[in-house]
Amino acid sequence: MQVKDLKPRQGNVNIELEVVEIGETREFQKFGNTGRVANAIAKDSTGKIKVSLWNDDVDKVNVGDRIKITNGYVSEFQGEKQLSAGRLGKLEVIGKGELKETEEVDKIVREVEEETKKRKKKPLRDEVTEEEIEESEME
Numbered sequence: 184m185q186v187k188d189l190k191p192r193q194g195n196v197n198i199e200l201e202v203v204e205i206g207e208t209r210e211f212q213k214f215g216n217t218g219r220v221a222n223a224i225a226k227d228s229t230g231k232i233k234v235s236l237w238n239d240d241v242d243k244v245n246v247g248d249r250i251k252i253t254n255g256y257v258s259e260f261q262g263e264k265q266l267s268a269g270r271l272g273k274l275e276v277i278g279k280g281e282l283k284e285t286e287e288v289d290k291i292v293r294e295v296e297e298e299t300k301k302r303k304k305k306p307l308r309d310e311v312t313e314e315e316i317e318e319s320e321m322e
Contacts, residue, residue, distance in 0.1 A: 187229035189266065191259035196266065199251045199277065200225035200234070208241050225250065225266075235267040240274050247280020 184198045204224040211218050221241045223234045234252075236244055244250060254272035258265050268274040 185229040186227050186232050189232060189257045189264055191257055191264055193257040196255035196257060197253050198255065199249060200227050202244055202246055202248050202250060203231070205244065205246055233263060233265045235265055237267070240268065243276055245280050248276050249278030251275045251277045
């Protein structure tokens, strides 16, 4: 199955996708229980789709990961298709993203430094010394 084949209100969706973006995690209350949800964007060779990540799935999925959804469900919200494993389906990470955590942090630091330079401020790495970082980690 491919993204281009998905239709609203379609169940029994079995698909493999690459996660390209993950939004902020939100907490909610339902029936007296707290839950978490985050919207991700995932793609295959035929297109992109919004994927709802629920509770534990929020922590196990990262940008760049390959995921497999078994027995998923496609819903529609404001004219946009959304895919979810739902209560009856399963979401598995079948391949970890290529970027290592330190590479991701370095990339973010470089982006912030470039933005800071554009605003003619002191670069981020110069604002906090390694000694200050070590002291904060010891606390």
